[in-house]
Amino acid sequence: MKKIIITLMSISILLIFVGCNSFNSKDKYNHTWEYETKEYKNMNASDLINLRNKLIDAELKGLPKSDYEQQKKEILGNENYQLVGFVNCFYTNMPEKDNLIKQIKLIKYVDSLDYGINPCGEFIYQTNMNYQLNEFLTINNLWTKKNKEKQCFDPDILLNNFEKIYEYTDLDKYIIFDLIHSSYSDYTGKSISLxxxxxxxxxxxxxxxxxxxxxxxxxxxxxxxxxxxxxxxxGRFESKLKEYNLSNSEKENIKSDLELMNDLIKN
Structure with a gap:
């Protein structure tokens, strides 16, 4: 069985692909899930399955019959790199109707970008993260025209809004941490500062x-x-602590951060 391997390279691709965003000073935010379920609230599971299949048929329109059947089978497969398998694997407790809504939204998101559905490797996994962030920025009016046109992230904006991204999407804090951490080298060409x-x-x-x-x-x-x-x-912090020209306050701050990391690793 193929496995989705989360790598720094894949996160870098995500950061370039999603686009640059800007958070305004805003106290009220909308949850992506509340927004995305409105149009489906009166549909049952059977209706949602039919809608999902119609969307896939539209994506594959024009293919020879044999290619169409093979592609649809791949998209609806149960491996964790395929659409159905991915949602089942990464959202293990999600009810059937919500599971189907997630599948539909991912298909629509890919279609909005004029990308075909590619049921292999990390495509579905990346699409889900891209979609989550784009929905959050869009429904809360957090894009600026200039930043959206640049198609790149400002890592300081991500860092400043860590809590909001975590609270109002279904992305977990671990992947958001890694995403922000790697975004500095992608955006500036330099490693994040200590x-x-x-x-x-x-x-x-x-x-x-x-x-x-x-x-x-x-x-x-x-x-x-x-x-x-x-x-x-x-390891970076430990190396920094060995430098001879650090002030006492700098040393204490680094030691405090190292203690925190040791606690996080243990827990």
Whole structure:
């Protein structure tokens, strides 16, 4: 069985693909799920299956019959790199109707970008993250024309809004941490500074876990990768601590961050 492997490269692709965004000073936000279910609330599971299949048929229109049948079979397959398998695998507790709505929204999102559905590798996984962030920015009027045209992320905006992204999407805190962390090198060509790494670590540590919700993604798929990344970050801080020209306050701050990382790794 093929497995979706979360890598820094894949997250980099995500950051380029989704686009640059800007958060305004705004107190009220809308949850992506509440927004995306409005048009489907009066539909039953059978209606949703028919709609999903019609959308797939439209995507595959014009293909020879044999290719059409093979492509549709691949899209609706149960492997975790295929549409149905991905939603079943990453949203293990999601009710049937919500599961189907998620599938429909992913198909519509791909169609809006004029991309064909590619049921292989990390395409569906990446599409889900892209879709989540785009919906959040769009429904809360957080795009600016200039930033949207640039098609790139400002990592400082992501860092400043870590909590909001976590709270109002179904993305878990582990993947958001890694996404923000890697965005600095993608955007600036340089590694994230230790100062901003420290801010990111403390934001992650202070964030309150979401209440259980059967629409949320299963965090076990991202936690292991987060821990691998965290050990690498820890190495940078340990190397910095060995520098001879640090002030006492700088040393204490680094030691405090190292203690935090040790606690996160243990837990």
């Amino acid at each position: 100062e901003k790494e420290s801010i990111l670590l403390n934001k992650f540590n202070n964030i309150k876990d979401k209440k259980y919700n059967n629409k949320l993604a299963d965090i076990k798929f991202h936690k292991n990768y987060f821990l691998v990344n965290l050990k690498s970050i820890k």
